[in-house]
Amino acid sequence: MTPTRLTRMLSVRYPIIQAGMSWASSNAALPAAVSNAGGLGVIAAGPMYLDAFRQAVREVKAATNGATFGVNLPLYRPAAASFLDVIEEERVPVVFASQGGPKAHLERFQRIGTRWIHVVSTIEHARKAANAGVDALVVVGSEAGGHPPANGVSTLIAVRRAAQEFSIPIVAGGGVADGFGIAALLALGADAVQLGTRFIATREAGVHDNYKRAILDTDVADTVLVGVRGLPVRMTKNRFADAVLNADRRETDDAAYDALFKSSTLKQAALDGDVERGKVELGQSAGLIHDLPSAAEVMARLVQEYEQAVARLVH
Numbered sequence: 619m620t621p622t623r624l625t626r627m628l629s630v631r632y633p634i635i636q637a638g639m640s641w642a643s644s645n646a647a648l649p650a651a652v653s654n655a656g657g658l659g660v661i662a663a664g665p666m667y668l669d670a671f672r673q674a675v676r677e678v679k680a681a682t683n684g685a686t687f688g689v690n691l692p693l694y695r696p697a698a699a700s701f702l703d704v705i706e707e708e709r710v711p712v713v714f715a716s717q718g719g720p721k722a723h724l725e726r727f728q729r730i731g732t733r734w735i736h737v738v739s740t741i742e743h744a745r746k747a748a749n750a751g752v753d754a755l756v757v758v759g760s761e762a763g764g765h766p767p768a769n770g771v772s773t774l775i776a777v778r779r780a781a782q783e784f785s786i787p788i789v790a791g792g793g794v795a796d797g798f799g800i801a802a803l804l805a806l807g808a809d810a811v812q813l814g815t816r817f818i819a820t821r822e823a824g825v826h827d828n829y830k831r832a833i834l835d836t837d838v839a840d841t842v843l844v845g846v847r848g849l850p851v852r853m854t855k856n857r858f859a860d861a862v863l864n865a866d867r868r869e870t871d872d873a874a875y876d877a878l879f880k881s882s883t884l885k886q887a888a889l890d891g892d893v894e895r896g897k898v899e900l901g902q903s904a905g906l907i908h909d910l911p912s913a914a915e916v917m918a919r920l921v922q923e924y925e926q927a928v929a930r931l932v933h
């Protein structure tokens with residue numbers, strides 16, 4: 619694959635990033651496998667205890683022999699400051715920061731050579747982050763699993779819009795499960811592509827087998843945005859999703875709605891395997907995924923499919 623500004627900046631072989639995903643990549647196995655295969659593996663610090671996080675960072679370092687890896691950190695967490703200290707002490711090469719402003723942290727990390735990539739959900743947030751001096755932006759569209767932008771703008775539009783306005787590199791994501799999607803987003807102006815749901819359907823992802831099998835059972839129209847009155851999640855349809863969608867229709871009062879939304883968690887689905895009542899957060903791209911290979915196998919395929927996609931355009 620042709621090098622991009624971001625592959626050069628981060629010293630990675632391919633412009634392919636395993637998106638930070640709570641539980642699925644809150645371990646060393648998945649990020650290490652992706653970084654060893656020439657992509658960028660990312661540990662999701664969100665649900666981790668500090669000691670387990672430090673341990674995972676050290677394990678990835680030990681398993682990858684100097685390959686670049688990253689950490690995804692939601693800044694709103696009360697313990698975020700302690701996680702940032704560990705990131706600094708361990709000299710983590712790349713931070714993907716979400717849900718909070720970058721300004722207060724940039725100087726400290728850029729001084730030691732850590733690249734700061736900021737996850738944004740609107741063009742206004744992107745502008746603020748770019749003005750603050752972040753090294754790159756993550757722009758994700760409504761197709762994405764987890765928390766897609768609430769404005770409903772698709773990846774096709776959001777990425778192109780960002781490429782029109784910003785001169786810093788852009789990581790695009792949401793709706794990509796193969797090398798064809800990677801080629802499409804690079805053509806739109808992205809400098810790398812992050813894939814979430816595709817990497818949950820791998821042997822190394824740290825989620826229950828029921829969750830992985832749910833990906834195989836989910837077709838492209840089987841995910842829904844749940845919790846639209848708050849911060850919605852894209853997840854596969856199940857008993858919990860139905861209950862919230864019913865509450866949307868019945869105009870349930872806010873407190874009851876909030877209580878219902880919080881009565882189910884991602885952990886319940888991801889760790890306990892309760893895929894009927896838990897939040898099975900998945901992107902529309904689940905419908906493009908039909909197997910559960912190793913992360914290295916996924917990486918090899920992504921590169922091959924990317925080459926096929928490009929060959930379709932230039933012959």
Ligand SMILES: Cc1cc2nc3c(=O)[nH]c(=O)nc-3n(C[C@H](O)[C@H](O)[C@H](O)COP(=O)(O)O)c2cc1C
Nearest residue numbers: 637639640716762763764792793813814815899901
């Ligand atoms: C189960 C799950 C957990 C996620 N957790 C996080 C997270 O902790 N932090 C974050 O910034 N994004 C999180 N995301 C969003 C991903 O980083 C990524 O943007 C998204 O998965 C891309 O869409 P795709 O699933 O279609 O590839 C999560 C996504 C999923 C599916």
